[in-house]
Amino acid sequence: AQSVTQLDSQVPVFEEAPVELRCNYSSSVSVYLFWYVQYPNQGLQLLLKYLSGSTLVESINGFEAEFNKSQTSFHLRKPSVHISDTAEYFCAVSDMGGYQKVTFGTGTKLQVIP
Amino acid sequence: DADVTQTPRNRITKTGKRIMLECSQTKGHDRMYWYRQDPGLGLQLIYYSFDVKDINKGEISDGYSVSRQAQAKFSLSLESAIPNQTALYFCATSDSNPGTGELFFGEGSRLTVL
Numbered sequence: 292a293q294s295v296t297q298l299d300s301q302v303p304v305f306e307e308a309p310v311e312l313r314c315n316y317s318s319s320v321s322v323y324l325f326w327y328v329q330y331p332n333q334g335l336q337l338l339l340k341y342l343s344g345s346t347l348v349e350s351i352n353g354f355e356a357e358f359n360k361s362q363t364s365f366h367l368r369k370p371s372v373h374i375s376d377t378a379e380y381f382c383a384v385s386d387m388g389g390y391q392k393v394t395f396g397t398g399t400k401l402q403v404i405p
Numbered sequence: 406d407a408d409v410t411q412t413p414r415n416r417i418t419k420t421g422k423r424i425m426l427e428c429s430q431t432k433g434h435d436r437m438y439w440y441r442q443d444p445g446l447g448l449q450l451i452y453y454s455f456d457v458k459d460i461n462k463g464e465i466s467d468g469y470s471v472s473r474q475a476q477a478k479f480s481l482s483l484e485s486a487i488p489n490q491t492a493l494y495f496c497a498t499s500d501s502n503p504g505t506g507e508l509f510f511g512e513g514s515r516l517t518v519l
Contacts, residue, residue, distance in 0.1 A: 337509075
């Protein structure tokens with residue numbers, strides 16, 4: 292069984308300030324890790340993913356996440372947020388087994404304040 | 406055009422009515438999924454299909470049924486809708502090759518049951 296915990300349901304932050312959205316997971320097998328973003332009135336889209344290799348992964352719009360196996364975490368960070376980053380962010384894991392079962396966290400709403 | 410298309414995008418219906426949500430994809434993926442999103446609960450898996458002849462129940466399949474009419478089409482039915490099925494529904498696809506579990510989502514279907 293696997294689970295994903297996003298402790299912060301909402302994170303307000305001022306524009307141009309840094310932000311960290313936390314994600315911890317638990318799994319009995321090795322996993323792939325994902326962050327998805329949902330802008331208002333839209334579907335989810337992939338922000339970044341960790342499959343293997345370097346534990347630090349980056350998105351094209353300045354977000355980064357680091358896979359920490361010992362702490363079973365995959366926190367999402369951005370050094371300076373913009374108004375356009377206002378959205379809900381979901382952390383997800385899929386197991387490396389035959390079915391790649393995907394488990395989502397409950398989401399964190401990032402509200403960027405002008 | 407979107408790679409994963411859901412119809413209808415919005416639907417209001419009454420208790421007891423039969424509702425069908427349709428999903429079609431042009432990504433050529435073999436795996437398709439139906440998720441339900443409720444505020445604060447993240448995404449919950451209703452049903453998933455790994456190919457046309459393979460249909461599996463997810464976490465919350467009670468009250469729902471599905472049909473995989475072709476590799477590109479996966480529909481979700483509510484045989485007798487009830488108010489607590491009011492939610493945002495997402496169709497998603499993934500590719501068993503490379504098989505990482507990365508999901509591609511439609512824009513969502515908002516269902517309101519009165």
